[in-house]
Amino acid sequence: MALRLIQLSDIHFGFENATAVDAATAYVRRTPFDLLAISGDITQIGSEIEFAKAAAWLAALPGAKIATPGNHDTPWAGLVERMLMPWERYDRWIRPHAPATFDTPSLAALSVNSARGWQIRLNWSKGEISRAQAKAAAAALEAAPSRARRVVVAHHPLVEFPGEPMTGRVRGGRRAAERLALSGADLVLSGHVHTPFVQALPFGDRRTFAVGAGTLSRRERGEPPGFNVIDIDGDALTVAAMAWNGRTFHIGHAWEVTLRPIAARPETEA
Numbered sequence: 659m660a661l662r663l664i665q666l667s668d669i670h671f672g673f674e675n676a677t678a679v680d681a682a683t684a685y686v687r688r689t690p691f692d693l694l695a696i697s698g699d700i701t702q703i704g705s706e707i708e709f710a711k712a713a714a715w716l717a718a719l720p721g722a723k724i725a726t727p728g729n730h731d732t733p734w735a736g737l738v739e740r741m742l743m744p745w746e747r748y749d750r751w752i753r754p755h756a757p758a759t760f761d762t763p764s765l766a767a768l769s770v771n772s773a774r775g776w777q778i779r780l781n782w783s784k785g786e787i788s789r790a791q792a793k794a795a796a797a798a799l800e801a802a803p804s805r806a807r808r809v810v811v812a813h814h815p816l817v818e819f820p821g822e823p824m825t826g827r828v829r830g831g832r833r834a835a836e837r838l839a840l841s842g843a844d845l846v847l848s849g850h851v852h853t854p855f856v857q858a859l860p861f862g863d864r865r866t867f868a869v870g871a872g873t874l875s876r877r878e879r880g881e882p883p884g885f886n887v888i889d890i891d892g893d894a895l896t897v898a899a900m901a902w903n904g905r906t907f908h909i910g911h912a913w914e915v916t917l918r919p920i921a922a923r924p925e926t927e928a
């Protein structure tokens with residue numbers, strides 16, 4: 659069964675690359691897909707104005723969506739709000755248009771919030787996945803229909819890969835990634851670093867793939883603005899990282915890997 663996901667990330671409304679966002683939006687409108695996944699940093703400073711813009715954009719996009727917040731999607735100007743209700747704005751503006759889960763017999767996706775309003779460390783932009791979050795996500799993956807491809811959407815890459823321009827330094831990330839891999843995750847999507855990549859997670863059968871998307875903002879880190887088109891056809895996974903050259907999108911990078919055969923999974927359905 660063929661599946662297509664489009665992964666958009668790090669749009670940073672308020673500091674978006676407007677022409678790239680418009681072109682990506684047009685691409686999404688004319689391209690058939692099964693799920694649009696948005697891996698966080700939808701806004702720049704988590705302001706009401708930015709969230710309103712993001713929500714209007716999401717509402718106008720076709721098809722099924724899933725999203726997760728990034729570290730920029732909490733109010734940067736409101737310390738009390740960040741500490742007491744960091745995701746109130748995200749939940750109010752974004753959640754109605756892009757829920758946290760997506761379930762069909764052929765595709766089960768869930769988001770895991772790796773961002774925090776504040777942390778007991780100096781750099782609050784880094785990530786964290788609690789044991790409870792990892793446990794809940796693993797349980798949801800294991801409960802998915804046995805024929806479904808299993809996809810997790812987080813903002814931060816859960817483990818670090820060499821060559822990336824910045825780190826996620828996710829507390830509990832490695833532990834969570836291992837647990838997700840052992841629970842049958844096929845893909846773990848992320849943003850944050852603003853550069854695209856596909857890497858096998860070094861756990862279990864090494865057939866769980868971390869897929870990072872670029873940014874549609876002006877916060878470029880050595881790569882042009884972009885997004886991912888993810889195609890699954892049987893056990894074949896193709897990821898095309900679309901790259902913006904100022905006028906149009908073209909395939910900047912592409913990866914082809916082999917997913918874990920669905921038949922190799924333990925049966926989890928009754």
Ligand SMILES: [Fe+2]
Nearest residue numbers: 668699728850
């Ligand atoms: Fe970002």
